[in-house]
Amino acid sequence: MGPGGHDEASLGYRGAAMNMPTAEELxxxxxxxxxxxxxxxxxLSETEVRARVLVRDELKQPVGLVHGGIYASLAESVTxxxxxxxxxxxxxxxxxxxxxxxxxxxxxxxxxxxxxxxxHRGRTTWVWDVRMSDDADRIxxxxxxxIAVRPLPDAYAQAQPPTAG
Amino acid sequence: MGPGGHDEASLGYRGAAMNMPTAEELxxxxxxxxxxxxxxxxxLSETEVRARVLVRDELKQPVGLVHGGIYASLAESVTxxxxxxxxxxxxxxxxxxxxxxxxxxxxxxxxxxxxxxxxHRGRTTWVWDVRMSDDADRIxxxxxxxIAVRPLPDAYAQAQPPTAG
Amino acid sequence: MGPGGHDEASLGYRGAAMNMPTAEELxxxxxxxxxxxxxxxxxLSETEVRARVLVRDELKQPVGLVHGGIYASLAESVTxxxxxxxxxxxxxxxxxxxxxxxxxxxxxxxxxxxxxxxxHRGRTTWVWDVRMSDDADRIxxxxxxxIAVRPLPDAYAQAQPPTAG
Amino acid sequence: MGPGGHDEASLGYRGAAMNMPTAEELxxxxxxxxxxxxxxxxxLSETEVRARVLVRDELKQPVGLVHGGIYASLAESVTxxxxxxxxxxxxxxxxxxxxxxxxxxxxxxxxxxxxxxxxHRGRTTWVWDVRMSDDADRIxxxxxxxIAVRPLPDAYAQAQPPTAG
Numbered sequence: 284m285g286p287g288g289h290d291e292a293s294l295g296y297r298g299a300a301m302n303m304p305t306a307e308e309l310x311x312x313x314x315x316x317x318x319x320x321x322x323x324x325x326x327l328s329e330t331e332v333r334a335r336v337l338v339r340d341e342l343k344q345p346v347g348l349v350h351g352g353i354y355a356s357l358a359e360s361v362t363x364x365x366x367x368x369x370x371x372x373x374x375x376x377x378x379x380x381x382x383x384x385x386x387x388x389x390x391x392x393x394x395x396x397x398x399x400x401x402x403h404r405g406r407t408t409w410v411w412d413v414r415m416s417d418d419a420d421r422i423x424x425x426x427x428x429x430i431a432v433r434p435l436p437d438a439y440a441q442a443q444p445p446t447a448g
Numbered sequence: 449m450g451p452g453g454h455d456e457a458s459l460g461y462r463g464a465a466m467n468m469p470t471a472e473e474l475x476x477x478x479x480x481x482x483x484x485x486x487x488x489x490x491x492l493s494e495t496e497v498r499a500r501v502l503v504r505d506e507l508k509q510p511v512g513l514v515h516g517g518i519y520a521s522l523a524e525s526v527t528x529x530x531x532x533x534x535x536x537x538x539x540x541x542x543x544x545x546x547x548x549x550x551x552x553x554x555x556x557x558x559x560x561x562x563x564x565x566x567x568h569r570g571r572t573t574w575v576w577d578v579r580m581s582d583d584a585d586r587i588x589x590x591x592x593x594x595i596a597v598r599p600l601p602d603a604y605a606q607a608q609p610p611t612a613g
Numbered sequence: 614m615g616p617g618g619h620d621e622a623s624l625g626y627r628g629a630a631m632n633m634p635t636a637e638e639l640x641x642x643x644x645x646x647x648x649x650x651x652x653x654x655x656x657l658s659e660t661e662v663r664a665r666v667l668v669r670d671e672l673k674q675p676v677g678l679v680h681g682g683i684y685a686s687l688a689e690s691v692t693x694x695x696x697x698x699x700x701x702x703x704x705x706x707x708x709x710x711x712x713x714x715x716x717x718x719x720x721x722x723x724x725x726x727x728x729x730x731x732x733h734r735g736r737t738t739w740v741w742d743v744r745m746s747d748d749a750d751r752i753x754x755x756x757x758x759x760i761a762v763r764p765l766p767d768a769y770a771q772a773q774p775p776t777a778g
Numbered sequence: 779m780g781p782g783g784h785d786e787a788s789l790g791y792r793g794a795a796m797n798m799p800t801a802e803e804l805x806x807x808x809x810x811x812x813x814x815x816x817x818x819x820x821x822l823s824e825t826e827v828r829a830r831v832l833v834r835d836e837l838k839q840p841v842g843l844v845h846g847g848i849y850a851s852l853a854e855s856v857t858x859x860x861x862x863x864x865x866x867x868x869x870x871x872x873x874x875x876x877x878x879x880x881x882x883x884x885x886x887x888x889x890x891x892x893x894x895x896x897x898h899r900g901r902t903t904w905v906w907d908v909r910m911s912d913d914a915d916r917i918x919x920x921x922x923x924x925i926a927v928r929p930l931p932d933a934y935a936q937a938q939p940p941t942a943g
Contacts, residue, residue: 383713385759387733388735402715403715403717403718403752403755405718410755412742422732425740425757427757
């Protein structure tokens with residue numbers, strides 16, 4: 284996970300380990316791929332999550348459309364983060380099992396907007412639907428994401444900040 | 449993608465419009481998201497394609513594993529490029545319809561290796577299976593990718609380099 | 614759609630092939646597999662479709678739960694029928710491209726209820742989400758169905774009943 | 779499934795609880811939906827399974843093609859049975875998590891042939907690919923099936939015949 288102790292503090296986890304972090308807190312601790320492609324979380328709860336990504340040339344495939352992998356990545360990030368934020372306080376971790384993305388309409392500029400809605404909360408798997416749209420709110424891609432929820436290994440349970448996705 | 453004249457030349461399209469570009473040619477013309485996340489094509493034909501991505505921190509999710517979106521992106525890129533390389537010379541274009549990725553085992557360093565195998569060549573859709581593995585050749589993710597093949601709009605047909613994915 | 618008699622008249626099936634058939638009309642012409650496993654259509658339009666199947670031993674897997682194939686079949690039938698009913702009058706046919714079904718909770722008796730909602734109407738593909746539930750309205754399975762819409766071959770166009778799915 | 783003692787005997791499980799049942803044994807104990815639609819197992823191991831279904835009118839959709847639900851059902855049955863046959867002797871059960879089926883080419887008569895190959899054996903999920911073909915061995919549908927493997931509840935562990943799918 285990285286340095287860790289510092290993040291726990293900045294995420295306000297010192298005395299409130301049972302609370303979900305906010306979108307703003309998660310954005311501040313964003314790193315790795317989420318920071319690289321430009322994930323911007325707007326709102327998250329354990330049943331709904333909203334985020335967006337600013338379109339730029341680095342996110343496009345050869346003919347100038349947003350690359351399909353960006354939709355899959357965005358859906359994966361938001362549902363993993365929302366699930367992790369909810370289950371880590373309970374001593375569990377969240378790991379992606381499968382990502383099913385359908386591409387409906389290309390996006391070439393503006394933002395890709397994502398709205399994730401939880402479809403199912405099982406004991407060992409959560410299922411989410413993600414609707415992705417353009418600035419005109421036209422539906423452009425949909426993802427069905429299945430996430431495994433498993434007990435956090437003990438070592439992790441002590442050091443883990445809440446952003447594991 | 450841009451108007452292309454320069455690329456067409458460098459891709460050897462001057463007098464050989466019916467040939468598929470090689471992996472090396474496609475790597476040289478790589479740009480946008482494929483360059484951004486580090487796609488390295490190794491070999492491609494219209495039935496098989498091999499590529500890899502070097503793992504680095506920018507491709508990881510919060511707990512230090514390669515982000516699920518990278519597997520989905522890699523599978524999407526290689527199958528789109530291989531399909532496009534085959535169908536553009538025939539006046540068609542290739543567009544991703546759906547990407548189904550299952551995550552089997554995490555990768556934390558080395559390369560993500562991808563082997564794409566065409567499962568079906570239909571008139572309007574191609575279906576590929578992609579196996580992704582780590583440096584020890586353990587299977588880590590699998591993708592089933594469906595790609596629509598449609599007639600290239602006339603305007604495109606004149607300017608289009610062969611890498612549209 | 615309503616109880617039917619009235620609709621049939623207003624849909625003018627006697628001499629007006631341009632209208633969608635009703636659920637009741639489709640149930641009367643039901644045959645083959647749909648009749649075999651017990652599909653009962655309740656309502657359909659080109660954006661929404663409802664149906665149910667009565668659970669019986671012939672639909673169960675070895676430990677007494679409704680077989681996963683029944684959910685997949687039910688989702689496939691309702692979305693194919695609703696799409697076909699809408700596109701056949703326009704001279705097109707509907708063919709399933711892919712069926713992605715997630716199993717969330719078992720059903721052992723009563724009915725399997727299906728509610729299909731159209732997610733996307735493209736020129737060549739329609740995408741539907743189907744929610745399947747038990748008698749207590751608990752969500753038990755979800756399907757994302759992609760259906761190809763293609764021009765009907767001429768021979769078909771003359772002989773075709775409106776239920777092609 | 780029923781009380782089971784009798785089945786265990788007929789399946790030769792009295793003194794050989796660690797062995798997988800054969801395809802022939804599973805065919806003899808076939809019931810419910812598998813018997814209803816006509817599943818015929820030909821061979822199974824924990825990494826590969828072969829089966830077929832005889833095409834008849836009861837398995838067709840309105841225009842006379844094998845219904846998409848039959849491919850999904852067949853793939854689900856063979857992978858669930860093969861997984862269950864392998865894990866039940868170890869005190870686990872197998873439950874379908876998701877079924878992703880792509881339809882490639884229609885079948886109108888003869889048999890639907892299925893070949894399932896295990897892609898991944900995880901601690902809690904198994905993943906299989908199933909290739910379905912017609913009598914001319916043309917590929918007609920493919921399924922990616924994910925199956926959860928969980929500890930068998932105690933009550934089950936005592937009474938359970940090995941065919942739970």
